Amino acid sequence: MINLKRKKSLILIGIIAVLLLIIIGTLIWYFVSISSVSKNEEEIEVVIPLGSGTSKIASVLKENNLIKSETAFKIYVKLNNVSDFQAGTYYLKQSMSVKEITNMLKTGIMYDPNEMTLTYIEGKNIKWLAELIEQKTNNTAEDVYALLDDEEYIDSLIDKYWFLTEDIKNPDIYYPLEGYLFPDTYALQNKDVKVPEIFEKMLDRMEEILNNYREDIENSEYSIHEILTVASIIELETTHDEDRKNVASVIYNRLNNNMAIQSDPTTYYAFNINIGERDLYQKEIETYNPYNTRGPNMEGKIPVGPMSSVGRSSIEAALYPNNTDYLFFVSDKNNKLYFTRTNDEHNQIINELRSEGLWLEYE
Numbered sequence: 001m002i003n004l005k006r007k008k009s010l011i012l013i014g015i016i017a018v019l020l021l022i023i024i025g026t027l028i029w030y031f032v033s034i035s036s037v038s039k040n041e042e043e044i045e046v047v048i049p050l051g052s053g054t055s056k057i058a059s060v061l062k063e064n065n066l067i068k069s070e071t072a073f074k075i076y077v078k079l080n081n082v083s084d085f086q087a088g089t090y091y092l093k094q095s096m097s098v099k100e101i102t103n104m105l106k107t108g109i110m111y112d113p114n115e116m117t118l119t120y121i122e123g124k125n126i127k128w129l130a131e132l133i134e135q136k137t138n139n140t141a142e143d144v145y146a147l148l149d150d151e152e153y154i155d156s157l158i159d160k161y162w163f164l165t166e167d168i169k170n171p172d173i174y175y176p177l178e179g180y181l182f183p184d185t186y187a188l189q190n191k192d193v194k195v196p197e198i199f200e201k202m203l204d205r206m207e208e209i210l211n212n213y214r215e216d217i218e219n220s221e222y223s224i225h226e227i228l229t230v231a232s233i234i235e236l237e238t239t240h241d242e243d244r245k246n247v248a249s250v251i252y253n254r255l256n257n258n259m260a261i262q263s264d265p266t267t268y269y270a271f272n273i274n275i276g277e278r279d280l281y282q283k284e285i286e287t288y289n290p291y292n293t294r295g296p297n298m299e300g301k302i303p304v305g306p307m308s309s310v311g312r313s314s315i316e317a318a319l320y321p322n323n324t325d326y327l328f329f330v331s332d333k334n335n336k337l338y339f340t341r342t343n344d345e346h347n348q349i350i351n352e353l354r355s356e357g358l359w360l361e362y363e
Contacts, residue, residue, distance in 0.1 A: 147195050154176050178232075222302075230251055231314040234310075239335045
């Protein structure tokens with residue numbers, strides 16, 4: 001009797017084990033089947049006829065080797081309640097997963113093989129953007145600079161956008177739109193796109209962002225130009241969002257105490273040096289320039305203009321700084337920030353960084 005019970009138990013365990021293997025195997029097959037066919041990025045033209053159902057679409061995709069399994073495709077559609085596929089001509093890739101393909105088919109977004117994207121990154125300046133535009137489009141960097149030097153064009157932008165003011169025409173400013181072109185990824189029709197269209201997309205996006213804060217900007221004791229200038233310092237001094245509002249508090253505390261901001265990135269920009277290219281020379285630090293907050297005669301002054309593109313978090317930090325009594329912050333070579341209240345505390349941090357080989361030395 002005992003042997004019979006044991007035998008039944010073993011049979012039951014065996015059945016459960018087989019079922020588990022079947023389930024696991026099925027899951028593995030399913031997830032593998034809805035992944036991309038290959039890493040091939042070549043576009044394949046696919047026509048989805050009007051009135052096509054899931055089975056027809058699965059068949060078309062399989063014929064073009066864009067999915068691994070018609071069955072897995074139909075299961076995915078059922079499980080995720082995907083419907084309302086749009087008829088039309090699509091340019092799909094074997095590197096796309098079933099999720100990516102269905103997202104495109106249900107939204108009716110027909111990929112244009114001539115379309116391209118341009119990504120402007122937070123903390124990058126106009127020179128970087130000009131080189132990017134030259135690489136990605138049929139424009140040259142000189143086309144970018146020429147447009148920025150066109151006073152009539154700049155005036156037309158000031159008339160169009162509420163946040164662009166006469167401040168950007170200050171003759172000491174290197175590039176009038178520095179800091180005003182919002183960093184983001186932009187879809188461009190093709191490589192023949194003109195620079196004004198690129199700028200307009202970026203300015204439209206900046207307007208969309210700034211409209212959320214317009215009332216607070218207009219009620220601030222600082223102009224929009226000053227706010228974006230402070231935001232650019234914050235952007236260049238920080239890599240972590242949690243530090244931004246503390247950096248902003250240091251900047252404003254120093255201004256309120258008639259102290260120079262003393263931010264290294266402002267000196268780098270003043271003398272056209274890329275951050276990370278080399279350390280600053282002492283003579284550069286000691287030379288007056290309306291951007292250089294480490295130079296003479298900059299006590300209580302904001303630089304003449306922004307020095308980089310600024311993201312939303314830096315704009316918010318410039319508008320809503322933390323309430324602290326910090327007067328100093330310093331960054332080590334690993335971009336870690338240290339905040340202090342007194343000069344003695346500040347010097348102590350610097351000495352510790354020097355002893356650990358983390359201090360940015362000047363030649």
